[in-house]
Amino acid sequence: xxxxxxxxxxxxxxxxxxxxxVIAATLKSLGIPxxxxxxxxDESYLRMLSLGCEQEVFSIDPFQFRSEADLRLFFGTAxxxxxxxxxxxxxxxxxxxxxxxxxxxxADLARMLDVGLLALPHANPVASLxxxxxTGVYEDLKERDVEVYGVxxxxxxxxxxxxxxxxxxxxxxxxxxxxxxxxxxxxxSLPLVxxxxxxxxxxxxxxxxxxxxxxxxxxxxxxxxxxGKRSLDMSVPDRRIEPVAGNPLVSVITDHSxxxxxxxxxxxxxxIGCRVEQxxxxxxxxxxxxxxxxxxxxxxxxxxKRLQLNEKLYNQIKSMPVRRASAIINGGLSALxxxxxxxxxxxxDRMPGFNVMENxxxxxxxxxKGTGVPxxxxxxxxxxxxxxxxxxxxxxxxxxxxxMKKALGVPGRGMCGWSVKDLRNKDSLGEAGWKVGEVIGSHxxxxxxxCPEVIKRWIRQVGR
Numbered sequence: 001x002x003x004x005x006x007x008x009x010x011x012x013x014x015x016x017x018x019x020x021x022v023i024a025a026t027l028k029s030l031g032i033p034x035x036x037x038x039x040x041x042d043e044s045y046l047r048m049l050s051l052g053c054e055q056e057v058f059s060i061d062p063f064q065f066r067s068e069a070d071l072r073l074f075f076g077t078a079x080x081x082x083x084x085x086x087x088x089x090x091x092x093x094x095x096x097x098x099x100x101x102x103x104x105x106x107a108d109l110a111r112m113l114d115v116g117l118l119a120l121p122h123a124n125p126v127a128s129l130x131x132x133x134x135t136g137v138y139e140d141l142k143e144r145d146v147e148v149y150g151v152x153x154x155x156x157x158x159x160x161x162x163x164x165x166x167x168x169x170x171x172x173x174x175x176x177x178x179x180x181x182x183x184x185x186x187x188x189s190l191p192l193v194x195x196x197x198x199x200x201x202x203x204x205x206x207x208x209x210x211x212x213x214x215x216x217x218x219x220x221x222x223x224x225x226x227x228g229k230r231s232l233d234m235s236v237p238d239r240r241i242e243p244v245a246g247n248p249l250v251s252v253i254t255d256h257s258x259x260x261x262x263x264x265x266x267x268x269x270x271x272i273g274c275r276v277e278q279x280x281x282x283x284x285x286x287x288x289x290x291x292x293x294x295x296x297x298x299x300x301x302x303x304x305k306r307l308q309l310n311e312k313l314y315n316q317i318k319s320m321p322v323r324r325a326s327a328i329i330n331g332g333l334s335a336l337x338x339x340x341x342x343x344x345x346x347x348x349d350r351m352p353g354f355n356v357m358e359n360x361x362x363x364x365x366x367x368x369k370g371t372g373v374p375x376x377x378x379x380x381x382x383x384x385x386x387x388x389x390x391x392x393x394x395x396x397x398x399x400x401x402x403x404m405k406k407a408l409g410v411p412g413r414g415m416c417g418w419s420v421k422d423l424r425n426k427d428s429l430g431e432a433g434w435k436v437g438e439v440i441g442s443h444x445x446x447x448x449x450x451c452p453e454v455i456k457r458w459i460r461q462v463g464r
Contacts, residue, residue, distance in 0.1 A: 001236050003079045005113060006228040007039070009091040009106050010120035011154070017187045017205060019120050019154035020088040021049050023219075025209030027086070028053045030221060035080045039089025039109045041399040043260045043370030047195040049088065052205030056263040060087065062108045063374035063423050064397050064447040069237045071112050074449050076236030078267055084228045091119055091137070098132045107144045115231045116147035118224065123153040123180065127164035131172045138173040148175045149227040152219065156180040179219030185211065192370045196257045196299045241452050243273025244459050248291035250274045253317075255281030257306055258298035258333065260370075261399075261445055265296055265330070268448040272456055279313070281306055286316045292459055293320065297331025297445035299368060299403075301343060301351070304336055318354045321437035326462035331398075331445030335362035335407050337436065356436045360411040365403045372401040375444050377418040377432055387417035387433040387440050389457045397450035400429065400443065407443050408432055420444060438462055 010020030028034055036057045038046045041064070050057040058078045065071040079085040089106040100121075110117050119137060124130040130153070138148050151169060156162045166177040187204050194201045212218060250269045254262065258281065269276050279286055281303065286293055295317070307314050320327050335341045340350040340361035350361060377396040379386070388396075400408075400420065408430035409416060416431035420443075432443040440458075448455055 001076060001234050002081050002232045003076070003085055003234045004081070004083070004228050005079065005085040005087065005115050005231055005234070006224070007087045007089060007106070007110050007113065007115050007117040008120055009089050009103070009117045011091045011100075011122045012045075013122060015189050017048065017189055017208070018045060019152075019181050021045070021052050021205060022181060022185070022208045022212060023120065023152070024049060024086060024088060025052045025205050026212040026219075027084070027221075027224075028055070029209040029213040032225065033080075033083040035078070035083040035085045037075070037078070037085065037087040039087050039106060040103075041372065041374065043401065044189070044192045044195065045088075045370070046260065047192065047370070048190055048202060048205060050259070051195060051199050051202030052209070054206075058263050058267070059261055059447075060109065061374065061399070062105050062112065064399065064450055066395075066397065066450055068112045070449065072235070073237045073239070075113060076234070077271060084225070086228075087113065087115075091121060098129055099136055100133050102137055102140045107141060107146050110141075110146040111144065114234060116149045116227070117141070118150050118152060118178070118227065119148055119175075120152045120154055123156045123161065123165060125157065125161065127161070127168040130165055131168035134169055135172045138175065148173070149230065150176040150178045150223065152178050153180040155183045155186060157183050176223065178223050181212065192368045193299060193302060196259065196302050199256055241271055244456050248274050248459060249277060249287070249289055250292045250294055251277050251279050251286050251290040252294045252296065253281055253284075254278045254296070255298070255303065255306060257281065257303035258296045260297045260299075260331070261447075262296045265294065265448055268452070268455075269294070272452060274459075281313065282310055284310070285312050291326065292462065293325055293327035295327065295329045295333050298333055300332045300335040300341060300362075300364060303333055304341075304351070321356050321439050324438050326438045327440070329439065329441035331442060332401065332404060334434070334441035334443055335364055335404070337434075337439075337441060338362045338410060356439075357411045357434070362407040362410050364407060368403050370401065372399055372404075373429075374398070374423040375400045375429065376421050376423050377442075377444065377446070378421075379417060380419055380431075385415050385417040385433070385435055387435050387442075388454050389461060390454055394451065394454055396446050396454070397423070398442070398444040398446040401445075404443050405429070410434075410443075
């Protein structure tokens with residue numbers, strides 16, 4: 001299968017818009033057809049990328065898939081042969097003045113997708129120091145069989161500084177220097193709450209893309225695109241996910257506040273043979289013929305404020321347990337189903353939820369940066385709550401945002417169905433997964449592509 005693809009690995013500095021997003025926005029401004037993928041579950045990055053390029057973004061964090069074959073199958077399903085399939089992933093983090101620890105997931109992703117990468121490091125004013133850092137990155141990636149196609153620098157003070165960087169780097173590694181993003185183009189990072197409330201806050205990203213586009217000779221865009229065609233053929237597993245019989249209708253609640261991983265979910269339901277109808281949070285309503293209602297992951301307190309403006313949909317969602325409606329509440333919005341939810345442990349900060357868990361409530365936050373940990377969820381042995389029809393050996397993979405960690409364990413009294421483990425360090429994090437009537441919820445965002453047979457089994461059961 002011919003799939004033009006390129007991985008850009010950018011060094012991210014707290015407080016500023018990541019440079020990889022600026023490059024993507026510029027390619028979009030240049031009129032290049034893009035299919036965008038985010039190689040890590042950084043919710044702020046994913047949202048800035050989507051809004052800055054005004055298009056859908058798929059999450060392809062390697063931790064979210066059970067195997068390399070599953071990841072390649074997903075990429076082969078989501079990617080397009082007529083577009084540049086652009087994957088953005090973190091380059092790494094500095095551990096000393098002259099050494100960067102390369103991101104493990106990025107190296108794995110490049111290997112799984114059989115593609116080299118463009119490195120996008122933050123320029124150090126001392127050119128020799130930048131070259132030492134990039135030499136270490138190059139050697140580390142070479143040991144992992146990942147080719148560094150070329151290097152773009154961010155935060156370069158002036159053309160003279162770039163010339164020094166280019167000369168020093170050329171002495172150390174055989175990768176091309178393809179240009180730079182000037183330091184004066186750095187902009188303040190955008191808060192996740194604002195990104196999920198008002199898409200207009202992303203206008204600075206679009207402006208940066210147009211500005212960089214207009215800088216003739218600033219970046220060798222022809223070389224960037226040529227590297228995107230260096231790896232065309234890709235072996236995708238010769239198998240498919242068998243569809244659910246009957247073409248059931250899935251109503252998906254959509255909004256800026258429920259957009260954190262939504263594109264993966266929409267593609268999943270379509271791939272398993274469901275009809276998908278998007279229900280806008282602010283003015284939509286759930287049709288009577290929906291077999292399943294799906295509420296995607298998002299920011300609960302932002303979504304609730306917006307949902308309360310649509311009285312009909314608010315009442316439809318709140319009454320789902322009473323109506324025995326079949327629904328999945330995936331991730332953050334599951335915190336709305338308690339008696340209350342709050343952004344602190346102070347009782348005065350509590351806001352009313354849907355009140356379907358008696359005296360239980362959820363404490364969120366206090367910070368909403370979009371960071372978190374990849375997790376694996378398995379049933380409690382002998383647990384009394386069966387949230388999803390998991391067979392022996394079935395496991396769910398997902399992402400637990402930092403703002404949902406305090407919510408683990410609700411509802412109490414042994415009513416959670418899963419134990420949660422951090423996939424990076426294997427630590428046990430607590431309890432997740434709940435069920436009220438035919439409504440099931442997960443504190444962590446479950447990656448549906450990690451458990452297609454489980455979701456299909458559930459749809460068949462509730463559709464009887």
